[in-house]
Amino acid sequence: MKRNFLWIGLGLTATVAMFPIDGTPAAARLFDRGLSIAQTLNQPKVELKLIAKQKVVQKDSQGKEQASWAVLTKDTTVQKGAILRFQVVAKNTGDRAAEKLVVTQPIPKGTTYAIGTATQSGAELTYSIDGGKTFAANPMVQVTLPDGRAVMQPAPPEAYSHVRWTLGKAIAPKSGLELTYDVSVR
Incomplete structure (x- = not known):
């Protein structure tokens, strides 16, 4: 039973990481940050x-x-x-x-x-x-x-x-x- 709670807890953590509070998926945020860094370097x-x-x-x-x-x-x-x-x-x-x-x-x-x-x-x-x-x-x-x-x-x-x-x-x-x-x- 304890293992099920552990897996459920890990699943919820992964879900929260992929759907942060502001509603932007993590992959999109990483892309935006990379784009921002690239634009700064090109300035x-x-x-x-x-x-x-x-x-x-x-x-x-x-x-x-x-x-x-x-x-x-x-x-x-x-x-x-x-x-x-x-x-x-x-x-x-x-x-x-x-x-x-x-x-x-x-x-x-x-x-x-x-x-x-x-x-x-x-x-x-x-x-x-x-x-x-x-x-x-x-x-x-x-x-x-x-x-x-x-x-x-x-x-x-x-x-x-x-x-x-x-x-x-x-x-x-x-x-x-x-x-x-x-x-x-x-």
Whole structure:
């Protein structure tokens, strides 16, 4: 009698192993994992580096203002009104082209995006005003006029929360590109 319970127990264990809780058969799960690993191995390797710079304006010997950009360090303190440039350096370190790359950068809290400063580099440029949930080339907000009518107007710079580049061309192996956008410190 004890042997029958043992065989029944082993049979139930095998059945549970073949039909896991989520309803996916074990063989299918193994195939999916293998496919996922293969896709990961075939992915191009793109390294992203973020560099923050502050605009420095100085007068030259003739009294003309000259602008340059100083790289920020962890010890740098920025003042209200300072202009910062965020530079994303994307480098394809793999041996195959990186296609359909999408780079999304948040607009840091306490700053305001400077409209029109994001470089395009052959990319579709879109922005978010809802914390990165949706993106549009020209974000709009609904505004109620004094007469009570609701109209759509371009979102103010303070509303921008993210900038996104969707690259239309592939990044060749061992090459890269730079994407930038400016903000002002509030």
